[in-house]
Amino acid sequence: MAAPTAPTDARVALLERLIDHAPTFPPASLPPADALAEDRRARASEHAFALSRLVWPASRLDELGEEPRELSVLADGPVPDDPRIEAIEVPPGRNMDYGGRTRAVYLELPLGSGGEDGAIASLGRLGLVGAKVRCGGAVTPSVQELAGFIRACGSHGVPFKATAGLHHAVRRGDEHGFLNVLAAVVFGDEEAALAEYDASAFSLDRASFRWRDREGGPAELAAARGERLRAIGSCSFFEPVEELQALGMLP
Numbered sequence: 001m002a003a004p005t006a007p008t009d010a011r012v013a014l015l016e017r018l019i020d021h022a023p024t025f026p027p028a029s030l031p032p033a034d035a036l037a038e039d040r041r042a043r044a045s046e047h048a049f050a051l052s053r054l055v056w057p058a059s060r061l062d063e064l065g066e067e068p069r070e071l072s073v074l075a076d077g078p079v080p081d082d083p084r085i086e087a088i089e090v091p092p093g094r095n096m097d098y099g100g101r102t103r104a105v106y107l108e109l110p111l112g113s114g115g116e117d118g119a120i121a122s123l124g125r126l127g128l129v130g131a132k133v134r135c136g137g138a139v140t141p142s143v144q145e146l147a148g149f150i151r152a153c154g155s156h157g158v159p160f161k162a163t164a165g166l167h168h169a170v171r172r173g174d175e176h177g178f179l180n181v182l183a184a185v186v187f188g189d190e191e192a193a194l195a196e197y198d199a200s201a202f203s204l205d206r207a208s209f210r211w212r213d214r215e216g217g218p219a220e221l222a223a224a225r226g227e228r229l230r231a232i233g234s235c236s237f238f239e240p241v242e243e244l245q246a247l248g249m250l251p
Contacts, residue, residue, distance in 0.1 A: 202247070
């Protein structure tokens with residue numbers, strides 16, 4: 001079987017399957033029927049290439065019926081053997097047996113304890129396990145804390161998912177921006193990338209993704225996404241897409 005063709009469009013390389021859609025989670029908190037309707041609308045949109053899995057609690061999978069959808073399941077209870085499940089998100093302090101799993105497993109790591117580097121290093125030895133970080137919600141990590149997490153994941157070869165609080169493309173006040181996170185992953189200089197407030201410092205077109213004097217083409221962006229940042233979680237699919245459109249990064 002031939003290897004998949006690498007994207008030649010930087011927008012696709014950076015954004016393909018970026019958004020894990022979590023419409024039942026706050027602040028959207030949609031009822032199941034409305035959440036599924038919104039997810040179907042996202043799947044039918046012209047920007048569906050940026051849509052990844054549907055995020056759903058394991059304890060409520062019966063609400064999905066036979067919906068044909070790739071899932072990332074929050075392990076708030078036992079995780080069933082459902083072929084739709086591609087990833088499992090494990091809350092802090094919950095123990096699971098990782099042996100023999102063929103699905104991606106993301107362990108959520110709270111920041112600020114000082115032991116993140118060692119915890120991330122241990123994940124790298126578990127093979128199929130990645131890390132998950134909350135960028136907002138009840139607690140918003142500082143620029144330094146989030147930068148340290150991203151740097152440690154890169155150092156130890158651990159892919160990660162970022163979720164919660166990434167409501168805007170570019171940093172606003174104390175809220176982290178998802179373009180900032182992408183720039184930190186692609187270009188390094190994590191503290192400066194995460195602290196960037198100027199939306200005009202970022203640009204994205206067919207040729208490249210740029211942050212100030214840094215530039216990455218499709219091959220570099222595809223590698224960064226494949227090896228490092230697997231997805232961001234968002235309760236809305238259309239809000240981040242609309243912000244990218246307002247910045248001229250998507251049609």
